[in-house]
Amino acid sequence: MSHIHLEVEHLNFSYEPQVPILQDISFYAGEQEAIGIVGANGVGKSTLLKLLVGLDLRFTGSIRLEEIPLSRETLPKVREKIGYVFQDSEAQLFMTTVEEDVAFAPRNYGLPEDEVQRRVDKALAKVHIEHLRKKPIYKLSGGEKKLASIATILSMTPDVILMDEPSVALDPKNRRNLIHVLHEFDHLKLIASHDLDFILDTCNRVILMDGGQIVADGAAADILKDEALLEAHGLELPLSLYGKK
Amino acid sequence: MSKINQAIYEIQKLDAMAKEDRWMNNLHPLVKLVLTIYYITLTVSFHKYQVEGLLAMCIYPVACFIIGELSIRDALHRLRIVLPLVCIVGVLNPFFDRTPVGAFGGLMITGGMISMLTLMIKGVLTVFASYILIATTSVEGICYAFRLVHVPKIMVTQFLLIYRYMTVLLEETKRMTQAYALRAPGQRGIHISAWGSMVGQLLLRSMDRAQEVYESMCLRGFTGEFPQGKPKKQSRGDVGYLLFWLVLLFVLRTYPVFALIGGLFV
Numbered sequence: 001m002s003h004i005h006l007e008v009e010h011l012n013f014s015y016e017p018q019v020p021i022l023q024d025i026s027f028y029a030g031e032q033e034a035i036g037i038v039g040a041n042g043v044g045k046s047t048l049l050k051l052l053v054g055l056d057l058r059f060t061g062s063i064r065l066e067e068i069p070l071s072r073e074t075l076p077k078v079r080e081k082i083g084y085v086f087q088d089s090e091a092q093l094f095m096t097t098v099e100e101d102v103a104f105a106p107r108n109y110g111l112p113e114d115e116v117q118r119r120v121d122k123a124l125a126k127v128h129i130e131h132l133r134k135k136p137i138y139k140l141s142g143g144e145k146k147l148a149s150i151a152t153i154l155s156m157t158p159d160v161i162l163m164d165e166p167s168v169a170l171d172p173k174n175r176r177n178l179i180h181v182l183h184e185f186d187h188l189k190l191i192a193s194h195d196l197d198f199i200l201d202t203c204n205r206v207i208l209m210d211g212g213q214i215v216a217d218g219a220a221a222d223i224l225k226d227e228a229l230l231e232a233h234g235l236e237l238p239l240s241l242y243g244k245k
Numbered sequence: 246m247s248k249i250n251q252a253i254y255e256i257q258k259l260d261a262m263a264k265e266d267r268w269m270n271n272l273h274p275l276v277k278l279v280l281t282i283y284y285i286t287l288t289v290s291f292h293k294y295q296v297e298g299l300l301a302m303c304i305y306p307v308a309c310f311i312i313g314e315l316s317i318r319d320a321l322h323r324l325r326i327v328l329p330l331v332c333i334v335g336v337l338n339p340f341f342d343r344t345p346v347g348a349f350g351g352l353m354i355t356g357g358m359i360s361m362l363t364l365m366i367k368g369v370l371t372v373f374a375s376y377i378l379i380a381t382t383s384v385e386g387i388c389y390a391f392r393l394v395h396v397p398k399i400m401v402t403q404f405l406l407i408y409r410y411m412t413v414l415l416e417e418t419k420r421m422t423q424a425y426a427l428r429a430p431g432q433r434g435i436h437i438s439a440w441g442s443m444v445g446q447l448l449l450r451s452m453d454r455a456q457e458v459y460e461s462m463c464l465r466g467f468t469g470e471f472p473q474g475k476p477k478k479q480s481r482g483d484v485g486y487l488l489f490w491l492v493l494l495f496v497l498r499t500y501p502v503f504a505l506i507g508g509l510f511v
Contacts, residue, residue, distance in 0.1 A: 055460050076466075084464050090416075091457035094409055096260050096383065105465035107472030138257050156465065 004066055004081060004159040004188055005030050006052070011061035013044075013051060021047050022212045025061070029188055036199030036220060037192040039209035040234030045192035046087060048209070049162045052190070053084045065160070080109065083153030087164040089145035093137045098129065098148045101137065105156040123155040127181055142169035150181065160188045167198040196238035200224050208233060249419045255323060256412055263383040269313035273483040274386035275393050280490050281378040285371045287498045293360040294346070297504060299367065301497045305490065306373040313381050320376055331368030335361040384408050388471060398470050405471055410455050417451045 011025040022044045029035055037045045051059050054075045063070040065078050086092045095101040102123050106116040124130045127147045132140065140148060146169050153161065161182075167175055175198070182189060182202045193199055199206060199220060206223040208216040210233040216223050223229065227237050263270065269277075284305055291299050310317055321328070342357035378387065388401045421443060425435055435443060496502065 053464055055464075076468075079464055080466065082464075086457065086461060088457065091454060092461045094458050094462065096264065096385075100385075104462075104467075104472065108466030108468070136257065136261055138253075152465065 003031050006160060006188060006190075007062075007064045008052070009062045009064075011048075011051065011059055011063065013047060013056070013059040020212055022051070022059070025212075025214055027207060027214065027217060029190065031188055032186055033205055034182070034189045034203040035191070036203035036206045037190060037209060038194070038196060038199055038206055038224075038235065041194075043209040043234075044212040045209060046164050049084065049164050049190065049192050052162060053079060053082050080156070081159040083156050083158030083161045085150055085153055085161070085163040085166055087168065089142070089149040089169070092149035092152060093140075093145060096136055097133075098124070098135050098137065098140070098151070099133045101148065102151045102155045104152065109156075119155045119157065123151040126154050126184070127151050128177055143171055143174045146170055147174060147178070150178070154181075154185075158187070160190070161185060163189070163191045163193075165193050165195075166191060167193060167195045196224055196230075196235065197240050200238050200240065208235075210234065247419070247422070249415055249422060253412065253415045253419065256415070259323075259379060260383065262380050263386070267314055267381070269309070269381045272381070272486060273477055273479045274382050274390040276479065276483045276487045277378050277382050278387060278390040278394070280487060281374050283491065284374045284494060287494055288370050288374070289367055290498070291363065291367065293363050294356065296359060296363055296366065298498070298501060299363060299370070301503050302370055302494070304497065305494060306370060306377060309377045309381075313377060315377065315380055320373070320380070324372055324376060327372055328369060331372055332365045334368055335364030338364070385471065389477075402469055402471065409458070410451070413454050413458065414447075414451045417447055417454060421447055421450070 006029040008028075009026050011022055012020065013022040014020045025048065037048065039045050047056075050056055052063060052070075054070050054072075057070075057072060065081060068074050068078060070078055093101050095104055099120060102120045103116050106119045111119070120133075121130075124133055127150050129144065129147050129151060132144055132148065135144075137145070137148070146166065150163075150166070166178060170178060179198070179201050182191075189202070191199065191203060203220045206216070206218065206220045207214055208223055208229070215233055216226075216229060224238055225241060230236060284302075288299065288302050291302075309315070310320070338361040339355060339357035342355060342360060344356040345353050346356050346359060347354045382390075384405060388405050391401045391404075392398070422435065425439065425443070426432075429436070
């Protein structure tokens, strides 16, 4: 098991000086935590995740993975430890077959071919899509694409997983499957989603964002049951909690 | 099926075809690449009046179509735009070169006619040779072969990325034209007033998508070179196949085999 933690301190980010996207974001994410990043549309959830993997380095403040500060020089080292699942699976899958896409990262990291195949087998088995191994990407359904894109990062054996709206396009069975996969992944997870039921099922901690800032950070069970807090920031109670107050 | 759908379908089908488990597909990509280049070089090196020599070179594509289990009908369908273009290259030759070289029935054959025919055959044969390579070898395989012959990494990567982004661009075009068509029932094509914004949007959207694909690649350790997987070793079959064609094509290029065979019967 990894002992990787993530520390974000006074993170600010904007595309234009007068329009801040993220303001003074600070949090500590410990090993094995499952953190849901929730908030209404456009509050900066996806941007925050993208900054955490260094897809944009024009931020102020600091992001540290273990003791490694995120910078241009440390990017390869940091990215080796973080798996990022894009909101749009189409962007994540670019090789011709599922197998090739899942093998892309291990091959890039120069692993021997036997190890690459072992990782591909394991990643596909983990999300239960072994039968899609040879299938061309263009023939996959939306849900299969999502699972395949998760397999592409599992084959990296990351220490941290970041997921942007992972439950989108999944049918109930695949959704349950994904929840199971996330429970089995015993490292640090950060999941940005509107799907509060999904967050409730997968995360023990929630960071609530609004206007590019963190407005609440605490136990998932507490924050996601606080109807007044959620409504004040443009959200609603998870469907599973309606009428259970 | 719309033209865009058709184009996407063709690319995907060609990709799938190249990955099929067939004898010719399983040959080492380097063998196929070397043979294709060798064949094209020999074919274009024929003199402009050497039609009979060129006809002998037809053996290679014909044999490959049979061995590779490729459909000539599909090939002609896919190359329906390229082949006529290749054929019109020498269309003006009969006007410039009027030297009589013989007669056929009552018709005088000029040097220009022969050279036009030669150019056409050369064009068609080289296009078919390239098609055989593409239809039996994946793009990754071709790029792997390029790297083995030391084509610069940057060029190979550019080639691969362009190939990948071609589909991205087509997919975006498809989405946009579908969205347009659904709100313009009964209208054929896209109205000229929407062209500007459509092209602008297409450019921006495909750039966004391409950026995301690139980011996804970088996040998975991409540093400028596509990983090739298990390096394929050349088998005896690969070497034998290569040597057979190298020798046969050389003989066909050097000796007027058809004329010699014909001479046996005269």
